Amino acid sequence: MNAYVKLDRYKQELAKIYSHRSQNYDESEWHSQITHRLVASAQIKPGDKVLDIATGTCHIAIEVAQLVGNNGRVVGIDISSGILEQARKKVAQLNLTNIEFQLADGENIDFPANSFDLIFCANAFPLMAEKAATLRLCLSFSNLVVA
Template structure:
């Protein structure tokens, strides 16, 4: 069975995280109870699994597994001879994932509390490595991708999904309002991430991975005004360059003013169908060369 070297990663049943990731783990644990209510998450994770070349018996690592969308679908495809390891920094998300696995009585899957940027598996362990929706949250994307590639067997694949720069209309509007007040929270690292096909291709090349495919897809849909307004909560998301969060230095009146401006901007986008959410994403597949 594939196992993480827990003695170097976990102390007192907790992952050793910097402050940025501690805050990130806390936020996702708070979201874990209703995370699966979003149809978008299951839609894009299914596309990532569909995009990859999964075979019965594959050994698969799912990084930032969340509530197990990718890991569980993969486990049902690879059969009893395959194995899935799902890792996440959020204990709350993993608790939900384990509940779903128990209900489905899946025996070929395990979950571990671990940081995707600081893991230590034997080289050439996995046929496939997935990371759905969380790659933009990695602090050092180039180094992280190189690390993951060492765990791949020759001929193995890394499959990534991430949001494009204009993927979420609410986030685009939010960042615009914050920038008008001189604040750059770098929500989901959209202003400092791999936001073009060429950048993804370059990252794969730096990790010595063959470029199989880098595609953009649109999963757009109309959202209600109230649902789009909930994007305001992203102002409390951490990023490596913003610890502590700049909003902690502002008065409650200043924060309420920015929130009001955000909602006013959204109200200008309303149509009879709702607010159009672009939903533009990247699907990325790289392969480790065969020696």
Template sequence: MNQLNLNNYKQEIADLYTRRSERYDNSHWHWRIANHLVEYGQVSPGQQILDIATGTGHCAIAAAQLMGETGKVIGIDIAPGMIIQAQNKAKTLSLNNLEFLLADAENIDFPENHFDRIFCASAFIWMSDLVKSLLLWRKFLKPGGILGIQAFAETAFVGGVITQKILEKYGISYLMSQPTGTVEKCQYLLEKANFELIEIQVEQDGNYISLEEAQKMWAGTSHPAPGQYPHPLSKLSTEQLKQAKLEFENELKVLQTDQGIWNDITTFYIYGRKPINLLQNF
């Protein structure tokens, strides 16, 4: 497998997800999200489909199974471990219309006007430049082709929400899902990248988790920060970091109920069409 020439930010992401690759399928959660994204995306036999940041291939496999023997699905990811897992799954399922490639979603070169559908689940906020990425991906869509992206509301994941609140006191902006965190923000991003007929499905989701589980959501500096490099927490001194974590844990204790701590996971399924009228494509 060819090595990618990644910057430090992307190399950290690739390393993180390669470490997670063998356990990534232990949860059905990612599979369910990918299935919904593909299901709402109106996949049909014979289509050409690109799955960006494919991970272990959830969207790509769901699309390939819907298409039967016709058409072609390509899944790309920057994490070698993820690609290996995806390739093994495709082989086990005998899916011959499916290919997985090690590639950087912000530095890809496919034929223009080639794909009927492009999907990106659970990964859009990791892109360095959201609008630039959308414009690049749009180039590869056929006129009338559809882009489908899944993202989380800014209220999602209690650990991230509380981390943001604490870090604001230290003058630090920690983005997490904020760039895609509302329906209006998602609409704006796709409009800015010249997509039309934008539709956003909102799925309310969440569950109660224990205090211990919530405390494990502390960002720390060992986990890359989506869309931000160097890590925002690296601006804090060791003492400030220790204090911020203590404040984080205390905030969570306040949220505790008899059922646990509510962990919102409101999810957006965002779709936009590349204009059929070629004049709108510029």
């Protein structure tokens, strides 16, 4: 896991906002509703390897981890260390061992080609500066992106 990620001023501000919101981020029903819709539409299979960009407090990552099972893997990335701290607490309480988290910028990630069967980016895509470049980058890691 990265202890530090280089961010421009805009993303530093976003990370700060989400770290500040991390304590009450899960109080919104909206996140659960979006999660269920996205995950249901993705047709996830046991054993799938999934990347969750801007995982937040890992609503999608948790639901996906339960679907992919022990032979699958979920990697959640986010620019906010505070939000990832909350995500780790949730995963520990649920005793899920097939999720890992990384402090990373979804527009500047580096994974080997075809590392994932599926990539989610539920709420952060509209906030990304280089949408087309980010999609091209993600498609180098997977053939299917759900944004």
